[in-house]
Amino acid sequence: MSTDPELAGAPASSAHPSRSTTPAGAAKSRTRLFAFGAVGLLVVAALAWALVGRKDRSVAAAKPLDTPRVEGQDIRYSKTFAERSGIKLAPVVTASLVPVVNAVGTIDFDPEHVAAIGTRLRGLVTRVEKFEGDSVDVGTVLAVIESGDLGEAQASVSTLEAEKVAADLNLKREKELAEKHLSTAREAELAAAEAERAEHLLAAARQKVAAISGHGSRSTRFGAHELRSPLKGTVVERKVSPGQAVEGELVAFRVANTEHLWVGVDVFEKNIGLVKLGDRVDLSPLATPGEAFGGRVARVGAVIDAESHSAQVRVEVDNADGRLRAGQAVDARIHGSARGERPTTLVPTTAITFVDGKPTVFVSTGEGSVRVVGVEIGFSDTSRTEVKSGLTAGQTVVSDGIFALKSELFR
Secondary structure, rough: OOOOHHOOOHHHHHHHHHHHHOOOHHHHHHHHHHHHHHHHHHHHHHHHHHHHHHHHHHHHOOOOOOOOEEOOOOOOOOOOHHHHHOEEEEEOOEEEEEEEEEEEEEEEEHHHHHHEEEOOOOEEEEEEEOOOOOOEEEOOOEEEEHHHHHHHHHHHHHHHHHHHHHHHHHHHHHHHHHHHHOOHHHHHHHHHHHHHHHHHHHHHHHHHHHHHOOOOOOOOOOEEEEEEOOOOOOEEEEOOOOOEEEEEOEEHHHEEEEEEEEEEEEHHHHOOOOOOOOEEEEEEEEEOOOOOOEEEEEEEOOOOOOOEEEEEEEEEOOOOOOOOOOOEEEEEEOOOOOOOOOEEEEEEHHEEEEEOEEEEEEEEEEEEEEEEEOEEEEOOOOOOEEEEOOHHHHHHHHEOOHHHHHHHOOO
């Protein structure tokens, strides 16, 4: 067989390009081998992880869970569960109880120590002496109002005062003339009547000034009405400014003695019978629950509100240190003593939980064993709660860790 001499002398690489032995081809082959190796390692690792996880799950399934279990009517739990959940027991006792009525109230000024100062007349505010937050004493000038009506009344008083002086002098002269028989008794009688008339007119004019200004005018200038504080305290409200025209019915200032405050508390009608005058009240601001102060019940409302079914209880508090402010919301705990102390069955308040909306306790039936018992509860003093039925003194109930026990049983 003949061979083409040109083909016979050609290099092998030119005759078979697919079998190249160049450096680039070798590198590509090594890359493929490395990729296949990495995928293989990942597959092996995944299989190993699956086998280990399966083994762990098998071990976990074989080990029993340390949770409460139901045996008949009782619920049993281990010592380890009790320690982990903080379960503690407390006895059911018979003792006296002073109920605590919980409510929310608002601090306000004591109405017996607040004054509303009105303008009383029409006029123009020419000067304001005191502003919100200023301290005042009895008689301190708060503002000055120029009033034409007051000026006319004061001018009338001055005129009548002069007429009264003239009438008195005329009466004196007529009496002297009558004694010397230089005048008739009739003229002396007329002079006495005129003097009396002047006196009555002057008294009426002064009364009018007092009615307009609220008191005898102390200003030396006609028509200048001075608004004065009737008590010692702090200006808590101001509704006038210089240059303002006012009418007689405007309340221009409110002055309050902030050392005397009271708390208005709404108590539901089912609890209002527990509260009486003088009962101790523990109070704490909602904004700062850790801060506490005390008060006393000063008034118990006589009317039940038809919508809220509650009556207002007034609690007086001492604010000599000035730490309280009107308008603050507070928690109130009234120690209601109206029904007196009487023996009753008590459990720690923490022992009571609610199952399906009903009060329930866990009664101990032995070591590591309890039974769910429904109870009827009454009043509470916060730390202890009255049990009307369902328990008897001498029994033992779960007082702490009850949430963990309940959550394990009813989840």
